[in-house]
Amino acid sequence: MDNLEDIILDLIDSKREGTYWDFKEEPHEDNASLLHDLICLANCNHEGDRYLILGVTDPAKGCEIKGLTSEQKNRKNQVKLVDFLSNVHFAAENRPEIEVQTLKIDEKEIDVIIIENKRFKPYFLTKDYNKSKKEKIVRANYIYTRIGDKNTSIDKSADYNHIKMMWKEQFGLNLKxxxxxxxxxxxxxxxxxxxxxxxxxxxxxxxxxxxxxxxxxxxxxxxxxxxxxxxxxxxxxxxxxxxxxxxxxxxxxxxxxxxxxxxxxxxxxxxxxxxxxxxxxxxxxxxxxxxxxxxxxxxxxxxxxxxxxxxxxxxxxxxxxxxxxxxxxxxxxxxxxxxxxxxxxxxxxxxxxxxxxxxxxxxxxxxxxxxxx
Structure with missing residues (x-):
C-alpha cells in the first residue's frame, strides 16, 4: 500500500483535481469556505479517503507546490481543526472524521487534511454556519457533495439522485x-x-x-x-x-x-x-x-x-x-x-x-x- 506522500505526489503529478481531492494554494480565508469544502469531500462518492491539500496551486496554475509557512494566516493543525468541527451543528452530532498531516516536499511544507471514508453520509448541518456578514452561509439541511472536480454550490443542495446514493450507503442498501x-x-x-x-x-x-x-x-x-x-x-x-x-x-x-x-x-x-x-x-x-x-x-x-x-x-x-x-x-x-x-x-x-x-x-x-x- 502506498504511503501518504506517494499518494499526494501522484495526485499533484496528475495536474488535475478530482472527486476525492482538491488543491488550495493557501489556507481558507474563512471557516465557512473550509467547512463547505470538507463537507463536499466527506459526502463524495468514493471508496477511500479524501484529501484537501493545502499549499499547492490549482490546475490552472499547474499544480505547483508553493508550500506553507509556520506563521501562515488561518493555518490549522489537527487540534484546531477538530475543535472547529466540534462546535459546528452537524445533524445527529455526526461529523466527518479528519486527520491533518504535514508533508515536506522539495523543502516546502504542505498540509493534507485527510477525510476518512465512513458510511455516515450524508453529513449536513442543522443550523446555518457563518461567523460574519463577509462569509457565505453554509446552509442548514442542505446536502453538499463533490462530483468530478466540482463542489455543490454553497447556496444549493445536491441533486436528488446523489443524495439518495448517500442514504443508501449509510443503510447498507448499496452493498451486495x-x-x-x-x-x-x-x-x-x-x-x-x-x-x-x-x-x-x-x-x-x-x-x-x-x-x-x-x-x-x-x-x-x-x-x-x-x-x-x-x-x-x-x-x-x-x-x-x-x-x-x-x-x-x-x-x-x-x-x-x-x-x-x-x-x-x-x-x-x-x-x-x-x-x-x-x-x-x-x-x-x-x-x-x-x-x-x-x-x-x-x-x-x-x-x-x-x-x-x-x-x-x-x-x-x-x-x-x-x-x-x-x-x-x-x-x-x-x-x-x-x-x-x-x-x-x-x-x-x-x-x-x-x-x-x-x-x-x-x-x-x-x-x-x-x-x-
Missing amino acids: IEDRFKELLGDYKNWECEFDERRSAYHKIHPEFTIEISKPEERGMEPFCAFYLDNSGFYGKVFFKHNSTVIFECEYAYCDGCRVLFPSPSFMYIFKDKDTHGFYCYNLEEFDGLFASILLKNSFNFDTRTSGFPFIIFEDHNDLTVFSNYLKNNFNIIGDMETDELLNLNDPNEYRRMINLETLEKIKRFYEENWII
Whole structure:
C-alpha cells in the first residue's frame, strides 16, 4: 500500500483535481469556505479517503507546490481543526472524521487534511454556519457533495439522485447481500440467539436476516476435541439466510458434551520435515469468524472446563497471510518452545494422525505472546 506522500505526489503529478481531492494554494480565508469544502469531500462518492491539500496551486496554475509557512494566516493543525468541527451543528452530532498531516516536499511544507471514508453520509448541518456578514452561509439541511472536480454550490443542495446514493450507503442498501450480511454479523449485540431450543437466531433490527443450524449428529473426533474433558464431537450445518434464501453455509461443532458451540474453524497447514503442522483459526472477514463472534459475544472464549483452547482469531485476510508465511519461514522458533500439558489424550494416535497437538498449543501461545500488538 502506498504511503501518504506517494499518494499526494501522484495526485499533484496528475495536474488535475478530482472527486476525492482538491488543491488550495493557501489556507481558507474563512471557516465557512473550509467547512463547505470538507463537507463536499466527506459526502463524495468514493471508496477511500479524501484529501484537501493545502499549499499547492490549482490546475490552472499547474499544480505547483508553493508550500506553507509556520506563521501562515488561518493555518490549522489537527487540534484546531477538530475543535472547529466540534462546535459546528452537524445533524445527529455526526461529523466527518479528519486527520491533518504535514508533508515536506522539495523543502516546502504542505498540509493534507485527510477525510476518512465512513458510511455516515450524508453529513449536513442543522443550523446555518457563518461567523460574519463577509462569509457565505453554509446552509442548514442542505446536502453538499463533490462530483468530478466540482463542489455543490454553497447556496444549493445536491441533486436528488446523489443524495439518495448517500442514504443508501449509510443503510447498507448499496452493498451486495453477502457483504450486507457480514456487516450485520459484525453487529453481534443485536442478534437474538435461540440455538438451544429453536436452533435459530435473527437480527433484532433487520429480522429478515437469520441464522439456522441443523440438528447435531455425533461423528468422529476432530483434533481440537482433545482440549476438552469430554472428547465427543457433534456436528451440523449452519445456514445464513436472507428471508428464505441461503446466502452461505458452513459447519458447526458441539464439543465437551455439547457444552460449547462454535463454527468449525479453518486449519492452515504447514509442512515441516515430512510432518504436518499448523493452526486452527477464524478470520473476522468471513462468515464463520463473524458467527463465532456472535456465539461467544465477541469474547472468543471457547473454554468450558479447560483452558488454552488452540484457536487463533485474525482481523482480516492480510493478518492471517502474514502470520502464516512467517511461521513457514521461522518454524524453528515454535519447535524450540516448551510444551504445556494437554488434556484428554486417551487415544494419542487418533489425534496425531493428521495434526501435531503440541504444535497447536505452541503456535497459539506464540501468537498471543509475540504477535498481538
